[in-house]
Amino acid sequence: MATEALRRTPLYEEHKVLGARIVDFAGWxxxxxxxxxxxxxxxxxxxxxxxxxxHMGEVVFKGRQAEEAVQRLVTRDVSRLAVGQAGYAAVCYENGGTVDDVLVYRTPDDFLIVVNASNREKDFAHFQENVKDLDVEVVDESDDWALLALQGPRAVELLQPFTQTDLSSIKYYRYEVGEVDGAYAVISRTGYTGEDGFELFVRPDDAPRIWRKLIEAGAGPVGLGARDTLRLEAGMCLYGNELDAETTPLEAGIGFAVHLDKEQEFVGQQALRSEQEEGLRKxxxxxxxxxxxxxxHDYPIAVGGETVGSVTSGTLSPTLGEAIGLALVAPGVEDEFEVVIRNRTVAARTVPLPFYKREKK
Amino acid sequence: MSIPEELQYTKTHEWVRHEDDVVTIGITEHAQDELGDVVFIELPEIGTSFASGDSFGTVESVKAVSDLYTPVDGEVVEVNEALNDAPEKINEDSYGEGWIVRLRVSGEGDLLSAEEYEKLLEESE
Structure with missing residues (x-):
């Protein structure tokens, strides 16, 4: 990996112009x-x-059995997704461990799965491996798309002047195909911040112009650092922290995206059913x-001197001004425990998720 | 990046000001810039002794935890308590109000001049 050249998005030069600090993230x-x-x-x-x-990946499933393929690969029952709708889901191994967490979009003819940058190659191989017997074409379109996320209470008013699409009519986790600044765009009312907003799938050549116009219109550029604190306040999982091959989506608290009753079996369904019946391991x-x-991340969680889990994500919440975190702990652990911070134990108390919830209009 | 002439520096990006047998230690402007918004600091107890190269505390930004190292041997005589409530002073005024600790020196360690530190930064670019 170290010898491979780092990849750049179509917006790399825009980041440089804005004085961004650039880091290597999952090879980008x-x-x-x-x-x-x-x-x-x-x-x-x-x-x-x-x-x-x-840097996120877009994988398209085309063909007669596209729906069967996606049903087999993800934990959500995508037969319940309408055209124009997106759904959060996990992708599992047979043993229930998590391959990735993804968004599934149903389009008129196909399905689109948006995957984490760090898992692109692994996911694509997993997808292909598991649907070989089906009449489906799995296409990695990641390099055909740039993805911009405009997030915050003023997202609608800021984006509206650039599109004919009536943004306020797009419901949460729905999308419309339209134009932004005259360029083809899939406008999706989704995000990873706990705020209202949109994710815009645009062509790489159009991305720098759209980026500049939105910045000129008053959007502030936001890097991956704040993306992490925002999603953590919103109680959302990050693959590699809360989710990994050793952790099932049930354990990571995203059971709402797992439809154990779905008719067509998905990879990992039996393992997850058993875990549900026998009780979660963590x-x-x-x-x-x-x-x-x-x-x-990785600091031990202890109760009475005994290690009962570990921190998956933690930060000082910029909104609350308090140190917050997510942890995977043994099932019996209740309200109070200690976090071991560099050989010092510090008291902590569980709180309901999310840490931050926006006020709905 | 400002690197005041009158101070001495460490390879781990602390600055040191000598006044008689007491040194004041902080982190450099470069270090605070690399860390980003400082949100938490762990200060040592007054009276604790450290040998040069020991970690005497930590400074945390939103993203990262970084150890603080003393370049001299000595005993803590004062800590900047104001940082407990306002750790952002390290970002705002790293060579002034953002000072971290004062030690009474019992043994000198390896220190860089401003010129040498500037060279170190250039080489690491």
Whole structure:
């Protein structure tokens, strides 16, 4: 991996112009911050922020048995997805461990699955391997799309002047195909921040112009640093932290995206059913640190000196001003435990998720 | 990036100001810029002794945890308590109000001049 050249999105030059700090993220040169993580976080919570998430992957399923293929690959029952609708789902191994967490879009003829950048190659191989017997074409269209996310309470008013599509009529987790600044765009009312907003799938050649216009119109550029604090406040999972091959979607608390009763069996369904019946081996909890300190990924969780789990994500919440985190713990662990922060134990208390919920209009 | 002439520096991006047998230690402007928004600091107890190269505390930004190292041997005589409530002072004024700790020196360690530190930064670019 180290010898492979890092990849750049079509917006790389825009990030440089805006003074972004660029880091290697899953083999991509991506902006981690521009102005600063706290300021960018607040931009999204209070106004509108613009993210480049073009490194994410887009895999299209075409053909007579596209629906069967997707049904087999993801935990959600996609037969219940209408055309124009998107659904969050997990992709599992036979043993129930998680390959990735994804968004599934149903289009008039096909399905689109949006996958994490860090899992692109692995997912594509997993998809192909598991649908070989079906009449379906699995196409990696990742390089044909740039993906921009415009997120925040002012997203609608900021984007509306650039499109004929009536944005306020697009419901949450729905999308419309239209134009943004005269260019073809899939306008999806989805996001990873806990705010209202849109994800815009556009052609790579159009992306820099659209990016510049949205920035000129008042959107603040937001890097991956604030993307992480925003999603954590919203209680959303990050693959590699809350989810991995050793963790099932039930354990990671995304059972709402797992339809164990779905008629067509998905990879991992039997394992997840057994786990549901026999009880979870571990569970995801949200917590606040009550003493001084910030919990971080991989810090141990202890009760009475005994390790009962570990922190999956932790930060100082910019919105709440408190140290928050997610942890995978043994099923019996209840309200109180300690986080081991560099050989020091600090009290923590579980809290309901999400940590932050926007006020609905 | 500002690198005041009158201070000395470490390879781990702390700055040091000598006043008689007491040194004040902080982190450099470069270090705070690399860290980003500082949100938490762990300070040592007054009276604790450290040998040069020891970690005497940590500074945390939104994203990262970074150890603080003393370049001299000495005993903690003062800590910047104000940082507990306002760790952002490290970002805002890293060579002034963002100072971290004062040690009474009992043994000198390896220190860089401003010029040497500037060279170190250039080489690491």
């Amino acid at each position: 040169e991506m902006p981690v911050q521009y102005e600063g993580i706290k300021a960018e976080h607040e931009t999204v919570r209070n106004r509108a922020g613009l993210f480049d998430v073009s 569970k995801l909890v949200g917590f606040k640190v009550e003493g001084r300190g910030i919990a971080r």
